[in-house]
Amino acid sequence: MYINLDFESNEPIYTQLKHQVIAGIARKELAPGEGLPSVRAMAADIGINLHTVNKAYQQLKQEGFILIHRQKGVVVNPDGVPQADESHRARLENTLHPLIAESVCRGISEEEFVKLCSKQFQEFAKEEK
Incomplete structure (x- = not known):
């Protein structure tokens, strides 16, 4: 999946990253159980602060889009995204x-x-x- 951030946008970078990961899941570019880069790797790959990536990942985790395992790393929720409540x-x-x-x-x-x-x-x- 290709991440494209607009550094001139008024929308925070972590929000842009979060929205692009969600769009990747919606488009089936990211499958359930598929791994995402670690916080450090993602930050290095797209040239942003690791705290920015961490904030996006934490919000994605809270909303059920991803899981963060100590051993497996970051993965798209293998059970799929929880249905709307x-x-x-x-x-x-x-x-x-x-x-x-x-x-x-x-x-x-x-x-x-x-x-x-x-x-x-x-x-x-x-x-x-």
Whole structure:
């Protein structure tokens, strides 16, 4: 999997890394049980601080995307990503709320917003087939 970070972005590097790992899992570029580079190796490979990688990995672990073993290293959760529960749905709603509010302020219709969401879903579904 190729990691592409935008060092000029307002989005923190650890968040970009986390999102790219999740996208890799969604696209089936990273299979359950597949190993990821160690914190040090990932930091060296992409030229960022190891604490940044560690923060991304810890969040991915907390959310169930990866497991961190002392002996096996970092692996994509072999049991797959846990299915959405009420906690996930609440977090999703909290994330969408400000995006929808800003979209309304900027004149984006509900139809256009839903179309943008559908386009993103299709991008992942296309790669799954």
